[in-house]
Amino acid sequence: MNTTAALLTALERMLENNDLDLFSRRVLDAVADTRDMAMYRKGIEFTEAVLRQAPEAGQVKEWGQQLLSDIRQYNIPQVSSAAPVLTVRDITKSYGYGKFALGPVSLELRKGQVYGLVGENGNGKTTLLRILAKELSYGSGSVAYHFEQARAKGDYDLRTRIIYIPQRTQKWHGSLMDNLKFVLASYGTPAAEIEPRMLLMVARLGLWKYKDLQWSELSSGYKMRFELARTLLRAPEILLLDEPLANLDILSQQVILEDLKNICMSPRNPIALMLSSQQLYEVEKVSDKVIFLKNGQYRDNSQHTGGTEEQALIVELDTAASREALQAALADLAPERISFNGGIYILTFGGKATFSGVLSVLGMSGIEITYIRNISSSTRRFFMV
Amino acid sequence: MFTFIRKINQYLLERCPVTWNTRLVWTGATAIVIHILYLLWGYSHFSDITLLHQEIYGDYIMFDGVQFVVSVMISVVLLVVWMMYLFKNNALKSFYPQNGRHIFAAFAQYVIIVFLCISFPVSYVAGYKIFLNTRFDKTVIKEEAAHLSRSRVFFLETPSDYFISNRVYPAPYDTLFAVASSEIDERYPVIRYEQNATQFYTYMYRDFLYDTFVSRQYDEQAPYSDEKEITRVSSGTDSIRVFYTDKFVDLSRTADPHYSLYNYSGAGAEYKRYQRYYDDEADYNGGYTSQAPDTMPASSLSKAFRTREFAYNKYVYELLQRNDPGEIKALLSGTLAILKKYRIATNLDADNWYRLVYNPPLFRVDSFISGNQYNAEYAEYSTATVAETVIADANVSPRYTRYLLETSKAFYTLDNIRSLSAWSFAKDVATIFFCVAMGLATVLLMYRVTGLKTLLFTVISMILISILVGLLIFQIHNLNYNYAGDREEGTLVSLYIVAFVYTGIALLPLLLWRSFRKIVSGIALSITVLGFPYFVWLVLLLINTHQEIAVRELYEESPDLYVHLQYTLLNRLAPVTVVAIIVAVTIVFMFLYTAVIKRWKGLPEG
Numbered sequence: 002m003n004t005t006a007a008l009l010t011a012l013e014r015m016l017e018n019n020d021l022d023l024f025s026r027r028v029l030d031a032v033a034d035t036r037d038m039a040m041y042r043k044g045i046e047f048t049e050a051v052l053r054q055a056p057e058a059g060q061v062k063e064w065g066q067q068l069l070s071d072i073r074q075y076n077i078p079q080v081s082s083a084a085p086v087l088t089v090r091d092i093t094k095s096y097g098y099g100k101f102a103l104g105p106v107s108l109e110l111r112k113g114q115v116y117g118l119v120g121e122n123g124n125g126k127t128t129l130l131r132i133l134a135k136e137l138s139y140g141s142g143s144v145a146y147h148f149e150q151a152r153a154k155g156d157y158d159l160r161t162r163i164i165y166i167p168q169r170t171q172k173w174h175g176s177l178m179d180n181l182k183f184v185l186a187s188y189g190t191p192a193a194e195i196e197p198r199m200l201l202m203v204a205r206l207g208l209w210k211y212k213d214l215q216w217s218e219l220s221s222g223y224k225m226r227f228e229l230a231r232t233l234l235r236a237p238e239i240l241l242l243d244e245p246l247a248n249l250d251i252l253s254q255q256v257i258l259e260d261l262k263n264i265c266m267s268p269r270n271p272i273a274l275m276l277s278s279q280q281l282y283e284v285e286k287v288s289d290k291v292i293f294l295k296n297g298q299y300r301d302n303s304q305h306t307g308g309t310e311e312q313a314l315i316v317e318l319d320t321a322a323s324r325e326a327l328q329a330a331l332a333d334l335a336p337e338r339i340s341f342n343g344g345i346y347i348l349t350f351g352g353k354a355t356f357s358g359v360l361s362v363l364g365m366s367g368i369e370i371t372y373i374r375n376i377s378s379s380t381r382r383f384f385m386v
Numbered sequence: 387m388f389t390f391i392r393k394i395n396q397y398l399l400e401r402c403p404v405t406w407n408t409r410l411v412w413t414g415a416t417a418i419v420i421h422i423l424y425l426l427w428g429y430s431h432f433s434d435i436t437l438l439h440q441e442i443y444g445d446y447i448m449f450d451g452v453q454f455v456v457s458v459m460i461s462v463v464l465l466v467v468w469m470m471y472l473f474k475n476n477a478l479k480s481f482y483p484q485n486g487r488h489i490f491a492a493f494a495q496y497v498i499i500v501f502l503c504i505s506f507p508v509s510y511v512a513g514y515k516i517f518l519n520t521r522f523d524k525t526v527i528k529e530e531a532a533h534l535s536r537s538r539v540f541f542l543e544t545p546s547d548y549f550i551s552n553r554v555y556p557a558p559y560d561t562l563f564a565v566a567s568s569e570i571d572e573r574y575p576v577i578r579y580e581q582n583a584t585q586f587y588t589y590m591y592r593d594f595l596y597d598t599f600v601s602r603q604y605d606e607q608a609p610y611s612d613e614k615e616i617t618r619v620s621s622g623t624d625s626i627r628v629f630y631t632d633k634f635v636d637l638s639r640t641a642d643p644h645y646s647l648y649n650y651s652g653a654g655a656e657y658k659r660y661q662r663y664y665d666d667e668a669d670y671n672g673g674y675t676s677q678a679p680d681t682m683p684a685s686s687l688s689k690a691f692r693t694r695e696f697a698y699n700k701y702v703y704e705l706l707q708r709n710d711p712g713e714i715k716a717l718l719s720g721t722l723a724i725l726k727k728y729r730i731a732t733n734l735d736a737d738n739w740y741r742l743v744y745n746p747p748l749f750r751v752d753s754f755i756s757g758n759q760y761n762a763e764y765a766e767y768s769t770a771t772v773a774e775t776v777i778a779d780a781n782v783s784p785r786y787t788r789y790l791l792e793t794s795k796a797f798y799t800l801d802n803i804r805s806l807s808a809w810s811f812a813k814d815v816a817t818i819f820f821c822v823a824m825g826l827a828t829v830l831l832m833y834r835v836t837g838l839k840t841l842l843f844t845v846i847s848m849i850l851i852s853i854l855v856g857l858l859i860f861q862i863h864n865l866n867y868n869y870a871g872d873r874e875e876g877t878l879v880s881l882y883i884v885a886f887v888y889t890g891i892a893l894l895p896l897l898l899w900r901s902f903r904k905i906v907s908g909i910a911l912s913i914t915v916l917g918f919p920y921f922v923w924l925v926l927l928l929i930n931t932h933q934e935i936a937v938r939e940l941y942e943e944s945p946d947l948y949v950h951l952q953y954t955l956l957n958r959l960a961p962v963t964v965v966a967i968i969v970a971v972t973i974v975f976m977f978l979y980t981a982v983i984k985r986w987k988g989l990p991e992g
Binding site: 094132135136137138155156157158159160161174175179180182183184186187188189192195196235 | 395396399400401403406407474475477480481482483484984985987988989990991992
């Protein structure tokens with residue numbers, strides 16, 4: 002988790018390195034943590050000025066420095082997230098005899114951490130997310146929520162705090178801003194704070210230019226961003242996203258994931274985020290833990306499959322070379338297994354082989370490589386091996 | 387304007403999200419504007435005063451004519467548009483924090499909106515009531531009615547009203563009763579004139595305990611009585627006085643059989659039901675005379691015998707005795723002025739009328755005035771020669787002139803003004819609209835809470851359960867309660883079956899809500915909410931049935947049985963009070979039940 006000091010230092014560096022776009026978004030995380038509407042308005046003014054006036058880099062830096070110096074005036078407390086906010090013990094869910102069954106699954110979610118949920122289609126990702134969101138009942142086991150806020154008075158109150166966004170979000174009716182305001186008003190936000198809170202979130206998620214559009218005028222990526230804005234305004238402690246990256250281009254996926262990670266790591270309002278996705282690389286990149294579901298069974302990237310894979314080096318390789326050529330090139334490293342799934346090779350090596358060694362040998366042999374990746378600690382190996 | 391609307395919207399959105407979501411302000415404002423237009427429309431309804439000339443039943447105008455059709459169309463459009471907006475944001479569906487007050491506030495606002503959107507006819511009614519109350523001075527109306535009442539002896543509308551049988555003043559007529567021609571005893575002399583015939587008798591009365599009298603009527607063993615009953619009036623709280631003819635009195639030689647103004651007592655007037663305007667209201671005792679009192683409590687019978695007729699005949703006698711042409715002319719011209727004021731056409735002027743009625747000293751009447759257009763057109767009589775008449779139609783007396791004096795229109799007009807300017811009925815109708823609004827609002831709330839699928843299954847389940855319960859009750863009745871004496875117990879069993887079924891369904895979401903699939907408890911929840919007003923009604927009905935059974939057991943042999951049956955719960959309470967109780971209990975229930983609704987909403991599926 003970020004501390005405020007670390008965040009401010011990182012922001013300073015961004016200014017120094019002229020990463021002004023990134024600074025413009027990340028600085029708003031720090032502004033949000035102040036929880037002061039005056040600061041919120043400054044943050045909004047900064048965003049508006051940057052977008053409207055298209056100033057020189059020097060000017061942006063000056064405004065940024067000013068904003069940072071204002072933020073430093075605040076003593077922002079840091080919320081501890083050592084204790085889990087959600088504890089799941091051996092839950093199972095069956096859809097009937099002979100049909101799909103999930104679990105048993107045990108896990109703990111901590112605030113400020115991102116959990117990736119991966120697996121092939123139909124392996125229980127959505128089922129698990131819906132159970133955690135209390136949308137779906139489970140057969141056995143237990144799910145316990147440990148919220149900081151006052152104890153929920155019932156399942157409904159509990160569900161106001163666990164936010165689950167399904168894969169297919171519904172159309173928003175009416176103005177986008179009104180929808181966002183409705184959330185805040187429903188959550189009892191004082192009238193004077195609604196506008197600044199909403200605008201800061203819009204600015205933070207890069208939606209400033211789109212805030213006056215209609216839902217039907219938005220692209221899929223921006224629809225998801227607005228959905229996230231609405232969700233984050235609910236100040237959830239647990240956020241469960243089902244395939245948020247579907248239909249997004251690769252750049253949008255990266256930006257959204259980075260934004261989500263940074264927002265969830267807020268020192269003052271940390272969120273436990275679990276998201277399911279088919280975009281393994283992108284999810285693993287931002288996740289603190291990746292959970293893999295296969296036929297309803299749980300595995301995560303801290304686990305190993307046992308047997309020969311224990312501490313093994315597993316490499317994913319895409320090349321036009323034949324299996325024989327590969328075997329010849331890698332003979333010195335004595336791969337335990339070379340498997341080909343029709344598109345790419347999966348190379349499994351014994352205890353002493355290293356990834357750099359493999360790269361070196363392949364480079365020396367002159368084999369043309371299109372793509373190579375060390376998946377020894379990636380859940381990708383569960384898909385491939 | 388748009389800025390203003392936007393500002394109000396933002397204010398509501400930030401401070402009262404429930405009200406913003408229900409669109410109470412805008413839908414309500416639109417409906418109120420339409421209500422105002424309806425009020426103005428209603429206000430102009432009777433600007434053509436001739437509409438008041440015919441009999442108008444209560445405030446049923448609100449369900450009649452273009453205004454009602456238009457109001458239905460507007461209501462449908464308004465409700466559809468409103469719902470389109472309402473369904474755009476559902477805080478419950480999105481699991482935004484909602485406490486019981488929020489859910490109840492939303493429900494209350496649905497009720498207000500639906501009521502405002504469907505109750506335009508009430509404003510229409512209010513419009514013409516305001517018109518009638520502001521346009522017509524009640525004192526003047528009362529004076530005009532009294533004037534018409536004083537003049538009605540001169541209306542000459544029905545020849546038989548002027549026959550000797552109507553005379554009840556002075557002596558000896560005040561102590562005699564003239565029987566109708568069908569009751570004549572041919573053994574004694576008969577007074578006849580044209581197609582009229584009568585005999586005079588002295589009369590007597592006997593007092594009975596009401597229930598004794600009623601039960602005696604049904605007693606097949608009671609001895610046959612050849613006493614001729616005249617009428618019954620109430621006497622005290624639970625007694626009646628029955629009048630009978632007694633001894634024949636021969637007036638055939640002394641009484642003048644000709645039609646005469648002296649005979650007019652208003653007893654046989656066609657529009658007797660407008661009697662409240664014939665005489666002073668003090669004379670009208672609010673009751674009715676009837677020979678079938680067993681369907682009504684004794685207290686609703688007329689409290690006096692012939693008082694009104696006596697008073698009027700006395701007034702006529704004294705008027706004619708004074709024989710003051712000026713006084714009579716003033717009555718006639720005053721009546722014509724009232725008719726003119728209310729645009730009631732007549733071809734009669736004061737002088738011609740005066741010539742028809744002023745025949746002292748006996749004040750005999752030879753020619754009559756048509757009270758409607760039909761008679762006037764068919765009585766082929768020249769107004770210039772009053773003495774001649776020609777029979778033009780078998781139904782019209784040859785004594786009719788071609789004069790037309792539609793006094794009934796005047797009475798209708800005055801009576802319409804009096805009755806339509808009162809508010810009580812409008813309140814009843816507003817109550818009905820409110821109940822409809824509550825019903826629709828409940829359906830809407832359940833749709834918002836449970837969704838369309840559950841609501842549709844609820845409707846299907848309700849139909850199936852109703853059929854099953856109906857069949858069960860039918861079978862139980864067939865097997866156990868075939869005899870008339872068992873009917874009430876049979877009713878009781880049926881009511882209890884329905885009550886138990888409802889209670890069972892209502893307990894499902896309360897006690898076993900986690901044991902069933904969410905949709906099942908959702909259906910039970912919806913049936914509980916939608917059926918609750920009927921359940922309250924059922925409870926009242928159960929209490930009433932128990933009371934009836936208990937009264938019948940206690941007073942089975944008593945003549946007071948029917949009196950005591952009047953005091954059961956539903957007989958004592960006015961329908962509006964019963965509705966008010968149901969509405970009030972339902973509102974309290976809805977407020978408390980929001981906790982259950984919320985709990986159900988939080989349940990996981992599957």
